[in-house]
Amino acid sequence: MQTAEMPQRPTLLPGVDASKWPWWAITLLLGAAAIVGLVLTDQNYQETFIFLKDGVITTLRITFFSYILATILGLFTGLFRVSKNPILYNISTFYVETIRGVPLVVLLLYIAFAIVPLFIEFSTWLGLGISIRDIPMELRAIIALAIGYGAYEGEVFRAGIQSIGKGQMEAARALGLNYFQAMRFVILPQAIRRVLPPLGNDFIALLKDSSLATVLAVNELTQLGRLRRASTFRVLETFNMVAFMYLAMTLLLSAFVRWLEEKMRIQE
Numbered sequence: 106m107q108t109a110e111m112p113q114r115p116t117l118l119p120g121v122d123a124s125k126w127p128w129w130a131i132t133l134l135l136g137a138a139a140i141v142g143l144v145l146t147d148q149n150y151q152e153t154f155i156f157l158k159d160g161v162i163t164t165l166r167i168t169f170f171s172y173i174l175a176t177i178l179g180l181f182t183g184l185f186r187v188s189k190n191p192i193l194y195n196i197s198t199f200y201v202e203t204i205r206g207v208p209l210v211v212l213l214l215y216i217a218f219a220i221v222p223l224f225i226e227f228s229t230w231l232g233l234g235i236s237i238r239d240i241p242m243e244l245r246a247i248i249a250l251a252i253g254y255g256a257y258e259g260e261v262f263r264a265g266i267q268s269i270g271k272g273q274m275e276a277a278r279a280l281g282l283n284y285f286q287a288m289r290f291v292i293l294p295q296a297i298r299r300v301l302p303p304l305g306n307d308f309i310a311l312l313k314d315s316s317l318a319t320v321l322a323v324n325e326l327t328q329l330g331r332l333r334r335a336s337t338f339r340v341l342e343t344f345n346m347v348a349f350m351y352l353a354m355t356l357l358l359s360a361f362v363r364w365l366e367e368k369m370r371i372q373e
Contacts, residue, residue: 133356140349149342156333157343160326161350167247167315167325172308174251179258184288186263197259204256209249210317216249217242217321246318254311261307265300266292298369305362309355316351326350 143150185197204212221240228235269292277287316327324332330347334340 133352137349137353140345144346147342149337149339150346153333153339153342153346157326157329157346157350160324160329161354163243163323163325164312164315165354167243167250167318167323168308168312171247171250171254171315172311174247175254175258175307175311176304178251178255179260180262182255182259183262183266186259187266201256201259204253205260207253209253209314210320212253213246213249213317213320216252217245221245242321243318243323246315246321246323250311250315250318254307254314257307258304261300261303262296265296268299269295301366301369302362305359305366308362309358312354312358313351 140150144154145151182197182200185193186201188194188197207215222237225235225237225240266288273291273295274287277291278284282290315325318325319328319331322328326347330343334343337343
C-alpha cells in the first residue's frame with residue numbers, strides 16, 4: 106500500500122526554508138532603508154530630519170534623567186514596601202497606590218502647574234528667592250515622569266525582593282550581617298538580576314511616554330513634530346520621520362536590554 110506524499114511548501118530559493126526567516130526584521134529593515142533613502146534624496150525629508158534632530162537629544166535627555174531618578178525612587182519604595190516598619194510601609198503604599206491611580210499626563214500637568222508654583226511660594230516665604238522661571242518645563246517634566254515611573258519601579262523591586270527565598274535572609278543574619286547588610290550584599294544582587302527584564306521594558310516605555318512632555322511645550326521630538334507640521338503642513342513627511350526616530354531609538358534600546366540580560370544571565 107502506497108502512502109501519499111505530503112506536498113512540499115513552496116520556497117523562494119531551492120533548498121532554503123524561508124518560513125524560518127525573521128520576516129518582521131526584514132520588513133523593518135526595508136522600511137528603514139526606504140526612510141533613509143528619502144532623507145538622502147528628498148528635500149522635504151532632509152529639512153524635516155534637520156528640524157527634528159534636536160528633539161531626539163531632548164527626548165533622550167528627559168528619558169535618561171527621569172529613569173535614573175525613577176529607579177532610585179523605586180528602589181527605596183520597594184524596600185519600604187517589604188519593610189516591617191508600619192510608617193515606612195504605609196507611606197510607600199500610599200505613594201504607589203496614589204500615583205498608579207492617576208494618568209501620567211494628569212500627573213505632568215499637576216506637578217508642573219500646581220506643585221511647582223506651590224513650592225515657589227513656599228520658598229519665597231522662606232526667603233530663598235527662587236523664581237518660577239528658575240524651574241524650566243523640561244525639569245518639571247523630568248520630575249513628573251520620575252515620580253510617575255518611580256511607583257511602578259517600586260512594585261518591580263518589591264516583587265524582585267519577595268521572589269528571593271526567606272532562607273537567604275535567615276542565612277545572612279545567621280552569619281552576623283544586620284538587616285541592611287544582608288539586603289545590600291545578599292538579597293538585592295539576586296533581586297536585581299531577576300527584575301532586569303521589567304526594568305528594561307519600563308525604560309523603553311518611559312522613552313515613549315516622554316512624548317507626553319509635549320503638553321508642557323517642551324521641545325522634545327513629538328513637540329517639534331507638531332511645530333513642523335503646523336508651519337509646513339507636511340503631515341506625512343513629518344510624522345513618518347517622528348515615528349521612524351522613535352522606532353529606531355526603541356529598537357536600539359531593546360537590543361541593548363537583551364544584551365544586558367544575556368550578560369547578567371551568564372554571570373549567574
